[in-house]
Amino acid sequence: MVARTTQVLFETGCNIADSSMTRLGGEFTVMLILQLPLSLNSAALAERFQALAENMELTIQVQPLSAEQAAATSSANSLQSATLSVLGADQPGIVYRVTQLLADQQCNIIDLYTRVLGPAHQPIYSMVIEVEAPSEIDLQQHLQPGLTQLEALLHVEIHLRLADSSLM
Amino acid sequence: MAILDILTYPDSRLREYAEEIDNFSSPELQQLIDDLLETMAALPACVGVAAPQAGYSLRLLVIDCGNGRKPPAQHHGQLVVINPDILHWSGTDIGREGCLSLPDYTGNVVRAQSIRVRFQDRHGQEQTLELEGFEARVMQHEIDHLDGRLFTDRIVSRKTDLFQRKNRL
Structure with a gap:
């Protein structure tokens, strides 16, 4: 094809x-x-x-x-990016609750990728989201409290990884 | 002193295994070290440069985590590292890296969380340091340059671990 x-x-x-x-x-x-x-x-x-x-x-x-x-990088300088990974038992509402939190905190989703892993009787849900947000926002401070609440509510692990823009 | 031009991928010189340094009194070597330090200081948010990135196939790199966007609470400041050898490593961590030689991308790379590294300073004196976290990451990234390796070689999935840089520095 x-x-x-x-x-x-x-x-x-x-x-x-x-x-x-x-x-x-x-x-x-x-x-x-x-x-x-x-x-x-x-x-x-x-x-x-x-x-x-x-x-x-x-x-x-x-x-x-x-x-x-x-052009993918049109609005360049005013944005920062981060990756969010979610891992846990599959259940209704994971995508909705996580993306609603991101929307509430002005995070724009650039890429979202989900996969169900593990045996059929015990499915593990894996989701990786790449987000963009205005660079003046402290993403860690804005997102972490909400993500910690969601971890407890949904019994999943959520890792937020900020794109460090240092160069090596 | 001079600010050096940085080679970018796919320049084949970035893929060479760099040579050991044995003549520490050479004025050319001392000049190159000063130039690398000046280049690192001049580039925004630059925390390390390896000699091969400037076209010199030598086992030499400079690091200063204090130049970073968010400097870690503890680091060793400016380091000149020659003929480095990682003696020991422990733990692993995933972190986002950006490279002067791949200016359009950043990537999630697995690295050792802490390392013990032996090297020679600019006068040929042997040193051993314990590095952790971001500083350990920078050292491993720069040592990779001495071996002709780029962070993209360590990316597990191009789909989930490689990102187009939003704001090119």
């Missing part, structure tokens, strides 16, 4: 600026940020994908982005 998709991009002269591809259950999803050659617009690209979509039963969506929308 990846080879067939990127073959179309190669043949049309598109450049892959960024990509994320993953399989969830039996579904495979590809997200791409593309730079198109001047001779091609997004409607024409979508047309080039039509045959592939029909042959392989794919859902393909092509959406034009402005240069700002495409």
Whole structure:
């Protein structure tokens, strides 16, 4: 699927600026940020994908982005980042409660990745979240009390790792 | 004194195994040490530089955790480290590292929590220090440079442990 998709991009002269591809259950999803050659617009690209979509039963969506929308690091200097990892017995509400706390503390989720580990009768839930927040906030101070409460409430371990911006 | 240019990935010189130093009275060596110290002090939030990062394939590095964003409560201040050898390590910890030679990324890296390291100072005198936490991490990161290794070599999962830097320094 990846080879067939990127073959179309190669043949049309598109450049892959960024990509994320993953399989969830039996579904495979590809997200791409593309730079198109001047001779091609997004409607024409979508047309080039039509045959592939029909042959392989794919859902393909092509959406034009402005240069700002495409740039991942647009709002650069005013932001800091951190990683949050959550590990514990699977139960309803883990994602909701943790993400609600992040939203309340002005943390924006950039990436969220969950996986259920362990045997079926005793599932362990693992979640890793990458967040961005305004750099003037002391994230440790803002998040830790709420995270400690959630650890007790949900019986999970939560680790907050701030991105130290020192260079080596 | 001079501020040195830092090599960035994929410069192949970052992948070389650096050479031992035996001539401590060489004026070129003493000059290079001063230049590395000046370079470290001049770059914002820079806590360490290894000679190979400046294009010199020598087992030499400088460290100063006091230059960091959030300096640890206890550290040894400015260190000039030549021909280092880790004699002992204990515990492991995961922490986020940023590298001058990979300016666009930071990564979660597993390192020893505390180390005992033997090295020679700028006059060739042998020293042994116990380092902990962030300072131990910086030392291990810089020693990796002497062996031609980058922190990305120690990343377990590119999906969960490697991050694009938000604010390039």
